[in-house]
Amino acid sequence: MDEEEPADELHARVTQFSESGNLALEAGEYDRAIAAWRCGLSLLPQPRAKWEATLWLEASIGEAFRAKGDVETALDHFANAYRSADGATNPFVRLRLGTCYADLGRADAAAENLLYAYMLEGEEIFADDRRYLDILRERRLLD
Template sequence: MDELPDDIFEQIEVLSEDGNVALDTGKPDEAIGYWRKALGLLPEPQSKWDAAMWLYASLGDAYRAKNDHENALSAFQSANASGDGAMNAFVQFGLGVSLYDLDRKDEATNPLLRAYMMEGRDIFKEEPFGYLKHLADQKLID
C-alpha cells in the first residue's frame, strides 16, 4: 500500500490528536471538525488510506457520543470500507453498536461477533451489557 507524504501525515496526526483531546474533554462537535479537516487532506481515493479508516472510526465515536446513531453508522461504514477496516475490531464494534442502537439488531449481530472474535469481552467492557447479551441470546457466545 502507498504511504502518505510525510507532511500530509504529520498534519493529519496533529488534527487527529486535537480531535482526540476535544472528544476527551466533552466537545464532540469540535472533534468532528478536526477529523473532517484531516480527512480533507487525504488524496483520492480516501478509502485506500489507513488514516481514513481511523479518522472515520473516530468520527463514528464522536457521533455516538452525541447519540447521533445515523451519522455514527455512516462513519463506521466508511471506516469499514477504508484501509483494513473490515479487519479492525474497533470498527466492527462501532458498526455493530450503531446498527444495534438503531434497532437493526439482526444486522448488528455479525459485526458485533467479529469484534468479539478479534478482541473478546474486553472490547465490550465500557459499554452497556446489552451488546454482549445480544450475542449470548443468539447462542453465539457463552
C-alpha cells in the same frame, strides 16, 4: 526534496488534526472534534479509502456522533471506516457498527458485527458496555 518528504509532511499535518480532535473529544467538545477530524480527512488524496488514516479519522468522527446521540450519522462514518484500508477486519470498527445497528433496532446486522468483534478480541472488547455482549448470548452465538 525526495519522494518521502510530502508524505511525511502530510502525515504530520493529518496527525495534528487527529490529536486536536482527540483533545476536543476528551473535553466533550464533539463538534470541534468532528471539525478537526474532517480537516484531517480533507488533506488525504483520493481515493481516501486506501489510506490507513481514513480508518481512524472516520472511526473517530463516528465515535463523536455516537457520543452526541446521533447514531445514524455515527453509523455512516463507521461504515466509511469499514470500507477503508483494513476496516473490515478492525475489531473496534466492527464493534461500533454492531452497537449502532443494535441501537437502531437492526438486530441481524448488529449480531453479525458484534460477533466478528468478539471473534477478533474476545469479551474484553465489550468491557465498556456488556449489554452488547448479551445480544450474542441471547442469540446463542457464544458458548
